Amino acid sequence: MHAVTTGKDGRQYHVVIxxxxxSPFNRGNYSIRGGTNALTVWSLDRGTQDRLLYPLLxxxxxxxxxxxxxxLTLVAGVIKGIRDRDGNDDNITVKAYDHGGSGQGFEDNYGAGKLFxxxxxxxxxAIHNRPAYNSEVWGSRERGVHELNYDYTDARLADTVVLWGANPFETATVFYAEHILPNIxxxxxxxxxxxxxxxEPAEPGYLIVIDPWKTSSYSGEKAKQYPFWVTTGRAMTIWQTAYHDRRLPEKAMAxxxxxxxxxxxxxKRFGLQSGDLVEVYNEEGNGTFLVYVTDAVKPxxxxxxxxxxxxxxNSLVSGYTDPKTTIPWYKGTRANLRKLAGAIPSVQQTASLLQQNKFD
Incomplete structure (x- = not known):
């Protein structure tokens, strides 16, 4: 990804990711968040010029x-009021800005961290979607085991991978997609x-997920009614919040x-081809989507x-939230789909761009 920005010296600079x-970790690719960072560099020519200068109430x-x-006075007053009422901090929780990557999040959060x-x-x-002020927390500290006591080769070579409280349908990490999944x-x-x-026997590994939460996603009857597992993720052509994309005509056209x-x-079972329009639905909600037929996903x-x-x-996400982190199950729900109006030329053209990865 590439962007051009103007420095304080008035000169233009090219920013390229x-x-x-x-890299043995991401297998020659970058994360969507990291790969599109160049597009968020401040510029007068894009929506990035709209920056917050003051707190909003x-x-x-x-x-x-x-x-x-x-x-600051308002935040301090609320915290003091809760402490005076309860006599403890049990009902005081703070969510901080995204953890970023390679320590960037800790640098960005330094001021907030010092304050709180x-x-x-x-x-x-806690930061982002983690239950603690740490980049990777998988619930192992409570068991006396630090969470980062292995590396990616362990996931590729292990006979059995056991995950506690980290359902890969929810987390969908690079660690799972690029290392655990190829193993199994x-x-x-x-x-x-x-x-x-x-x-020594060398065979495909096994994956055991111990997930303590029970939701309708795991109900046998619901599995028949909604036969598809639904997961979500980013796309190279879409920035994380879509805040900038809606202001970039080339993005909207792509x-x-x-x-x-x-x-x-x-x-084939549903009579679909790339470019068709479908409704994906469950008992929580529905949405209209463009079909992209690919073997990148499993049957x-x-x-x-x-x-x-x-x-x-997010209309398909249930109202269930983790009681500790209050995070919804964005990546672990079931749904069904139905074909809508069939393919139309402009949508088929977009599907062709998807298949060719011609987003720029």
């Missing part, structure tokens, strides 16, 4: 700009044969509708692109 093709259904002193940890002594603070699919057998002792990836076997799974400015993928 290039993936490390020899919600008053009714409006946001009102206030001073930093007023914001040092000045206000808040105990319960049998695509790392050659690596095992090279790494194991002579004569992908005018949110899309759903459907495996060829499922597409029985639907991948919905998220953060599209016309997207409706």
């Amino acid at each position: 290039l993936p490390a093709k020899d 919600r008053v009714g259904d409006q946001f009102q700009a206030i001073t930093w002193q007023d914001a 940890f040092a000045a206000l002594s808040v105990k319960h603070i 699919q049998g695509n790392t057998v050659a690596e095992k044969q090279e790494a194991f002792e002579k004569g 992908l005018p509708l949110p899309y759903v990836e459907v495996h060829p076997e499922d597409a 029985g799974m639907l991948f919905l692109v998220m953060y599209h400015w016309r997207g409706t993928s």
Whole structure:
């Protein structure tokens, strides 16, 4: 991804994000968030010029700009009121800005961290979709085991991978998609044969997920009524919040509708082809999507692109939230689909762009 920005010296600078093709971690690709960072660099020519300069206070259904002193006084007053009422911090929780990557999030969060940890002594603070102020927290600390006690090769070579409280349908991490999944699919057998002792069995691994939450997604009857697992994720052509995309005509033209990836076997059963329009639905809600037939997903799974400015993928998410983190099950629900009006030329053209990866 590429962008041009103007520095304080008045000169123009090119900002380019290039993936490390020899990286053993992301397997020669970059994360969507990291890969599109160049597009968020400040520029007068894009929506990035709209930056917040003051805190915003919600008053009714409006946001009102206030001073930093007023914001700090308000936050401190609320925290003191809860402590005076309860005598403890059990009902004081803070969610901070995204954790970023390679420590960037901690740098961006430095001021907020100092405020809540040092000045206000808040105990319960977490970043992004994590239950703690740490990049990767999988619930193992409570068991006396630090969460980062292995590397990616373990996931590729293990006979059995056990995940506690980290359902991969929910998390959909690169660690799972690029390392655990190839192992259980049998695509790392050659690596095992090279790494194991002579004569030691080298077979596809097993995955055991211990998930303590019970939802309608796992109900047998619901599985028959809604046969597809639904997961969501980013797309190279869509920035994380879609805030900038809706202001970029080339982006809107490249992908005018949110899309759903459907495996060829499922597409054949439902009489679908790339470019068709479908309704994806369950008992929570529904949405209209552009079909993209691809074997990038498994049979029985639907991948919905998220953060599209016309997207409706969150309409399918249940009201269930994790009691500790209050995070909904964005990546672990069931749904069904039905064909709508068939293919139309402009939508088919977009599907062709998808298949050719011609987004720029």
